[in-house]
Amino acid sequence: MGTPPLWYTYPAMVFSVNERYALWLDEQDEMAHYRQRFVIEDPELIYLDGNSLGRLPKATRARLQQVVDDGWGRRLIRSWNEGWIEAAARVGGKIAGLIGARPDEVIVADSTSVNLFKLALAAVQSQSSRHKIVTDNLNFPSDLYILQGVCKSAGRGCHLHIVESDDGIHGPVEQLADAMDDDTALVALSHTLFKSGYSYDMATVTELAHRAGAMILWDLSHSAGSIPVALNAANADLAVGCSYKYLNGGPGSPAFLYVRRDRQEKLGNPISGWMGQAEPFAFGLDYESAPGLRRFLTGTPSILGLSAIEPGVDMLLQAGMEQVRAKSMRQSEYMISLWQELLQPLGFTLNSPREAARRGSHVSLGHDDGYRIARALIEEMNVLPDFRRPDNIRFGIAPLYNSFAEIHAAVTRLHTVVAEQLYEKYGPDSLPVT
Amino acid sequence: MGTPPLWYTYPAMVFSVNERYALWLDEQDEMAHYRQRFVIEDPELIYLDGNSLGRLPKATRARLQQVVDDGWGRRLIRSWNEGWIEAAARVGGKIAGLIGARPDEVIVADSTSVNLFKLALAAVQSQSSRHKIVTDNLNFPSDLYILQGVCKSAGRGCHLHIVESDDGIHGPVEQLADAMDDDTALVALSHTLFKSGYSYDMATVTELAHRAGAMILWDLSHSAGSIPVALNAANADLAVGCSYKYLNGGPGSPAFLYVRRDRQEKLGNPISGWMGQAEPFAFGLDYESAPGLRRFLTGTPSILGLSAIEPGVDMLLQAGMEQVRAKSMRQSEYMISLWQELLQPLGFTLNSPREAARRGSHVSLGHDDGYRIARALIEEMNVLPDFRRPDNIRFGIAPLYNSFAEIHAAVTRLHTVVAEQLYEKYGPDSLPVT
Numbered sequence: 001m002g003t004p005p006l007w008y009t010y011p012a013m014v015f016s017v018n019e020r021y022a023l024w025l026d027e028q029d030e031m032a033h034y035r036q037r038f039v040i041e042d043p044e045l046i047y048l049d050g051n052s053l054g055r056l057p058k059a060t061r062a063r064l065q066q067v068v069d070d071g072w073g074r075r076l077i078r079s080w081n082e083g084w085i086e087a088a089a090r091v092g093g094k095i096a097g098l099i100g101a102r103p104d105e106v107i108v109a110d111s112t113s114v115n116l117f118k119l120a121l122a123a124v125q126s127q128s129s130r131h132k133i134v135t136d137n138l139n140f141p142s143d144l145y146i147l148q149g150v151c152k153s154a155g156r157g158c159h160l161h162i163v164e165s166d167d168g169i170h171g172p173v174e175q176l177a178d179a180m181d182d183d184t185a186l187v188a189l190s191h192t193l194f195k196s197g198y199s200y201d202m203a204t205v206t207e208l209a210h211r212a213g214a215m216i217l218w219d220l221s222h223s224a225g226s227i228p229v230a231l232n233a234a235n236a237d238l239a240v241g242c243s244y245k246y247l248n249g250g251p252g253s254p255a256f257l258y259v260r261r262d263r264q265e266k267l268g269n270p271i272s273g274w275m276g277q278a279e280p281f282a283f284g285l286d287y288e289s290a291p292g293l294r295r296f297l298t299g300t301p302s303i304l305g306l307s308a309i310e311p312g313v314d315m316l317l318q319a320g321m322e323q324v325r326a327k328s329m330r331q332s333e334y335m336i337s338l339w340q341e342l343l344q345p346l347g348f349t350l351n352s353p354r355e356a357a358r359r360g361s362h363v364s365l366g367h368d369d370g371y372r373i374a375r376a377l378i379e380e381m382n383v384l385p386d387f388r389r390p391d392n393i394r395f396g397i398a399p400l401y402n403s404f405a406e407i408h409a410a411v412t413r414l415h416t417v418v419a420e421q422l423y424e425k426y427g428p429d430s431l432p433v434t
Numbered sequence: 435m436g437t438p439p440l441w442y443t444y445p446a447m448v449f450s451v452n453e454r455y456a457l458w459l460d461e462q463d464e465m466a467h468y469r470q471r472f473v474i475e476d477p478e479l480i481y482l483d484g485n486s487l488g489r490l491p492k493a494t495r496a497r498l499q500q501v502v503d504d505g506w507g508r509r510l511i512r513s514w515n516e517g518w519i520e521a522a523a524r525v526g527g528k529i530a531g532l533i534g535a536r537p538d539e540v541i542v543a544d545s546t547s548v549n550l551f552k553l554a555l556a557a558v559q560s561q562s563s564r565h566k567i568v569t570d571n572l573n574f575p576s577d578l579y580i581l582q583g584v585c586k587s588a589g590r591g592c593h594l595h596i597v598e599s600d601d602g603i604h605g606p607v608e609q610l611a612d613a614m615d616d617d618t619a620l621v622a623l624s625h626t627l628f629k630s631g632y633s634y635d636m637a638t639v640t641e642l643a644h645r646a647g648a649m650i651l652w653d654l655s656h657s658a659g660s661i662p663v664a665l666n667a668a669n670a671d672l673a674v675g676c677s678y679k680y681l682n683g684g685p686g687s688p689a690f691l692y693v694r695r696d697r698q699e700k701l702g703n704p705i706s707g708w709m710g711q712a713e714p715f716a717f718g719l720d721y722e723s724a725p726g727l728r729r730f731l732t733g734t735p736s737i738l739g740l741s742a743i744e745p746g747v748d749m750l751l752q753a754g755m756e757q758v759r760a761k762s763m764r765q766s767e768y769m770i771s772l773w774q775e776l777l778q779p780l781g782f783t784l785n786s787p788r789e790a791a792r793r794g795s796h797v798s799l800g801h802d803d804g805y806r807i808a809r810a811l812i813e814e815m816n817v818l819p820d821f822r823r824p825d826n827i828r829f830g831i832a833p834l835y836n837s838f839a840e841i842h843a844a845v846t847r848l849h850t851v852v853a854e855q856l857y858e859k860y861g862p863d864s865l866p867v868t
Contacts, residue, residue, distance in 0.1 A: 041508035049511045056507040064738075068498055072684055073490040074475040077483045077818065084685060111733025113707035114548055121587070137719060142708030142733070145721035149706035153555070153587045162719065244734070250506055251518060251737035272583035273547035274576030283823060285571060285596065287579035299545025299576070300678070303685035304498075304738045384511065389717060 017341050022408035025334065031327050034319060034400040038248075046383040046406045046413075051222060051362045051396030054248030059311035067307040079303075087306040088275075088297060094313045095247070095256050098321055099220060099239070100230035105258050107293050108243070108306055112221055112255040113146050114271070115240040116188070118296060119257060120150045122267040123186045123215045123238060124158055130185035130214070131156065136163045136172055138193045143219055147188055153270075158185075169196040169351060170358070173205060180212035187214050191229065191239075192222035192360035195388050197352045199227060199360045203234040210235065215263075221245060224256075225312075226328060226361035226398075228321040237263055246361065246398060248312035254305040257296055264292050273298035319400060327399035328361040331407055335363050335395065338411040346418045351392050362396040364388070365414075369423055373414070376423035381413040389429065451775050456842035459768065465761050468753060468834040472682075480817040480840045480847075485656060485796045485830030488682030493745035501741040513737075521740040522709075522731060528747045529681070529690050532755055533654060533673070534664035539692050541727050542677070542740055546655055546689040547580050548705070549674040550622070552730060553691060554584045556701040557620045557649045557672060558592055564619035564648070565590065570597045570606055572627045577653055581622055587704075592619075603630040603785060604792070607639060614646035621648050625663065625673075626656035626794035629822050631786045633661055633794045637668040644669070649697075655679060658690075659746075660762060660795035660832075662755040671697055680795065680832060682746035688739040691730055698726050707732035753834060761833035762795040765841055769797050769829065772845040780852045785826050796830040798822070799848075803857055807848070810857035815847040823863065 026032055039056040047055065071079040083090075093103030109115060124133065133147050144162065151158040161184075163175040171193065180187060187209040192199040202218065209216040217238040223229050225246030231239055239258035243249030259267065268289055274280045275297035278288040289295040316324065333356055339348060343365065351364035367373055370391040377383045377393075385395045395410060417423050460466055473490040481489065505513040517524075527537030543549060558567065567581050578596065585592040595618075597609040605627065614621060621643040626633040636652065643650040651672040657663050659680030665673055673692035677683030693701065702723055708714045709731035712722040723729040750758065767790055773782060777799065785798035801807055804825040811817045811827075819829045829844060851857055 039503070039507040041503075045510075047510060053506075053511045053514075055510065056502065061502055061507070064498065064502055068490065068495055068684075069473070069475075072487075073473040073495070076479075076481060076489065077487045077820065078812075079685065080487075110544065110548060111707070113709075113733035114544060114705060117705045117707075117732075140708075141711075141717045141719060142714075144719055145706045145708060145711060146732075148721050149704050153704050155589050242734070250502075251513065252734045252739070253736065255733070270583050270587050271548060271551045272579045273545070273551075274574075274579060275547075277575075277579060280576075281823075283575045285575060285578055287582050298551075298580075299547035299689070300676070300686045302687065302736055302739050304742060305686070305736050308738060378512075386511065389715075 017338060019405070019408055022404040025404035029327065029404070031319060031323060031399060032403065034315065035403065037315060038401045044382050046410050048383065048385045048395040048397065048402065048406070048410055050398030050402070051245050051394060052386050053244055053251055054246060054312065054398060055401050056250070057248055057311045057315060060250065060308050063307055063311050064304065067303065071303070084303050087303065088301045089294065091306055091310050091313065092256055094310065094317060095224065097317050098229070098313065099224055099258065100228070100232050101258050102232065102261060104293060105261055106256055107296060108254050108256050108309065109297050109301065110255060112219065112240050112242045113142050115255050115257040116143060116146045116219065117150060118269055118271055119217055119238045119240060119259065120147060120186060120188055121153055121270045123217065124150060124154045125270065126267055127185040128156065130183050131158050132161050132184045133158070134161045134163065134176060134179045134184050134187045135189060136165060136176060138165050138168070138171060138195065138198070139190045140194045140219065140221065143188065143190065169198060169353060171198050171200050173200070176205065177208045180209055180214055182213060184212050184214040186217060188217040188219070190219040190222065192227060194222055195351070195392055196364055197222070197360040197362045199223065199358055202230065202236060206234040206236050222360050225316050226324070228325050231258055236260065243309045247309060247316065249309035250305070253309055254302055259293055259296065269296045269298065271298045275299060275301065315400065324399050328397055329356045331397045331399060331402065331404065332356065332359060332361065332363050334404060335397070335407045335411065338408065339365060342411055342415045346415065361398070362394050364392040364394050366391040367393065371429040372423040372426040373417055375426040376417045377414055380422050381417060383410045383413050451772060453839070453842055456838040459838035463761065463838070465753060465757060465833060466837065468749065469837065471749060472835045478816050480844050482817065482819045482829040482831065482836065482840070482844055484832030484836070485679050485828060486820050487678055487685055488680060488746065488832060489835050490684070491682055491745045491749060494684070494742050497741055497745050498738065501737065505737070518737050521737065522735045523728065525740055525744050525747065526690055528744065528751060529658065531751050532663070532747065533658055533692065534662070534666050535692050536666065536695060538727060539695055540690055541730060542688050542690050542743065543731050543735065544689060546653065546674050546676045547576050549689050549691040550577060550580045550653065551584060552703050552705055553651055553672045553674060553693065554581060554620060554622055555587055555704045557651065558584060558588045559704065560701055561619040562590065564617050565592050566595050566618045567592070568595045568597065568610060568613045568618050568621045569623060570599060570610065572599050572602065572605060572629065572632070573624045574628045574653065574655065577622065577624065603632055603787060605632050605634050610639065611642045614643055614648055616647060618646050618648040620651060622651040622653070624653045624656065626661060628656055629785070629826055630798055631656070631794040631796045633657065633792055636664065636670060640668040640670050656794050659750050660758070662759050665692055670694065677743045681743060681750065683743035684739070687743055688736055693727055693730065703730045703732065705732045709733060709735065749834065758833050762831055763790045765831045765833060765836065765838065766790065766793060766795065766797050768838060769831070769841050769845065772842065773799060776845055776849045780849065795832070796828050798826040798828050800825040801827065805863040806857040806860040807851055809860040810851045811848055814856050815851060817844045817847050
């Protein structure tokens with residue numbers, strides 16, 4: 001590993017690893033100007049963790065100041081009648097435009113986990129003759145934990161069937177199909193997997209679930225804002241997702257949920273709070289579901305959180321998900337070509353699907369010393385990816401603000417960290433790398 | 435109603451209705467300087483709705499700017515390892531100091547309704563031989579809705595027993611005692627009632643529940659920050675509460691929950707998400723409860739929400755709940771004496787307990803035209819209370835920023851609204867007055 005190969009020392013020799021090629025790609029990029037709409041305090045930092053916490057849009061900073069100073073500080077309680085009470089539905093309606101749903105099918109509420117609990121339990125409770133929830137072992141663990149809790153609360157022998165992927169990278173579509181039967185109430189999957197970035201063919205898997213008579217629930221946390229989602233076209237029943245990744249909604253920002261229009265009146269919210277009540281300000285003693293999607297609200301919505309989501313969503317709507325996806329694919333393909341040239345020879349594996357169509361917007365690279373390498377990349381090289389056990393360094397690509405030059409620099413610095421063994425002073429995995 | 439009585443026209447004639455008396459009370463008030471620590475954009479506005487949405491502390495505005503610009507904008511994902519991940523427990527530990535609990539017994543999470551669902555369902559699930567939840571008809575309706583949902587999810591014949599108050603003002607302690615039996619799993623009550631402001635004797639009612647072998651859960655939404663609460667001294671099992679009222683945490687800010695130390699390991703969180711997992715960043719496939727209170731977290735906490743809570747809590751800790759309570763009692767007593775002189779003759783009823791010891795920090799005044807009067811008070815007089823059906827105008831007193839002069843002005847303007855029939859142009863109750 002000691003000496004870098006010749007083509008690294010003289011990058012001009014190989015076309016794709018030449019930095020000037022990256023700069024040329026950036027010059028051709030019609031979306032490059034969006035980067036200026038984000039707060040970039042440290043221009044030297046190469047931030048490739050937008051799949052975990054998206055950058056701060058400048059408009060969001062201004063929006064938060066306005067809602068705090070004017071909404072809370074000046075108008076006080078009156079602001080609830082001046083837009084706040086409709087904010088969950090309004091922002092949800094905009095998110096609908098990013099995920100192929102109708103505006104009245106998406107609402108912002110709670111966290112992804114709480115929303116998953118609400119919808120999954122509602123789905124199971126509505127089908128008393130079916131007892132099984134089907135998922136896969138590549139789903140985000142929190143989703144598995146919540147589904148375990150849903151089964152416990154549902155009782156009646158409800159159980160979770162976790163199908164296993166062959167290679168830990170690709171979603172196990174065939175095994176899922178085998179597991180779906182007439183005892184299956186719900187199929188619950190992450191649309192884009194958090195480790196490998198594999199993205200399911202939503203229409204195909206939804207069709208499989210429906211053929212078995214089951215409902216399907218998609219977790220869109222790694223898809224919303226990074227890949228066009230077509231919930232209506234796939235006829236998907238339910239979905240949840242988070243807003244702090246590619247939607248750039250801020251740390252712990254509220255999540256969203258989707259219920260297909262014809263399912264809304266047939267499902268009840270098990271966490272039946274006043275915001276989902278037909279007449280919340282009538283203060284009647286008996287719960288009565290609000291018509292439509294609003295029933296899936298529970299408590300008072302976070303107004304700071306809601307306000308912080310909207311500008312990021314507006315920007316994505318303006319940019320267009322097809323354009324975002326096109327750049328994302330160009331960028332991840334470019335990164336993989338650099339991996340092939342520079343990193344594969346150093347022992348890095350590609351832990352994401354090679355085929356672009358089945359890949360979301362992050363690239364996972366595996367290495368036995370992955371954790372220590374990620375630490376060194378952060379501390380020594382000012383490149384910020386994240387790490388997921390056992391060996392995945394995840395590079396999130398956010399087309400609205402990441403450049404090709406950043407991807408080039410990240411890969412060449414990663415090469416340096418390993419070629420020059422800069423990671424050796426870092427201890428093994430202990431601290432959480434979020 | 436046409437002509438005001440003589441003592442209103444010449445207020446100097448009656449001691450308590452003389453504005454100079456209010457000014458004198460403010461001069462004597464050692465807590466008056468706290469008002470300057472809040473954003474007061476419109477000094478003419480008399481804001482008496484801190485029981486619904488507390489005012490914005492100046493320190494909170496600065497704190498939010500810091501967390502947005504520096505935490506999110508500059509440090510990005512690294513901020514999770516630089517304080518964010520501990521914020522829910524840290525802020526919870528501070529709130530514990532306001533409600534008579536140990537720091538490791540309180541944590542910030544989700545909304546009040548979601549927390550109530552988690553704790554109430556956990557309590558019921560832990561006592562399979564008991565089937566009843568006891569509450570009263572003066573509880574906040576959302577709590578009743580949630581408890582109805584808890585019974586549905588718990589199954590096994592779990593049902594809600596709603597005890598009725600005789601007068602709609604006082605908590606029905608005797609009827610509650612009668613309803614608590616060996617089939618009662620949980621007694622769930624608002625400590626301070628949202629309409630009348632009646633505040634239960636926590637020690638007495640907790641003891642009643644324990645004598646029946648039941649657990650008790652207190653909703654502290656209208657108590658936290660307004661009245662000293664002694665959860666440990668009362669040996670209370672469980673509690674929840676909101677932070678946007680007297681804690682001044684901002685619109686829809688996250689809620690808190692309390693679990694007595696010796697109960698923590700015995701209760702499981704039914705909404706079992708990754709933040710409550712023993713090792714959230716190990717990403718194991720099976721849920722294992724975190725030790726202690728952290729198990730009651732579910733999804734990723736709202737960092738903007740958490741940041742907005744802390745400065746308001748710090749201010750209350752500095753002021754001291756005993757001092758806050760002493761001023762609150764002086765102020766509500768003063769308001770009631772003004773009601774007696776000026777408003778009772780105009781047909782207003784006192785819909786709050788007359789005895790100060792059993793009254794929280796808001797005063798409810800009833801009037802057949804309450805809704806229209808409240809509208810007129812807001813639109814014509816720049817006084818902001820809120821309204822709760824059928825006839826309650828609620829005046830929230832927040833001792834940190836409300837002055838005696840404000841209370842005096844509110845009552846005299848209320849008198850004018852009725853005496854001069856200024857409310858007649860407003861239509862009946864239709865719009866929600868939040």
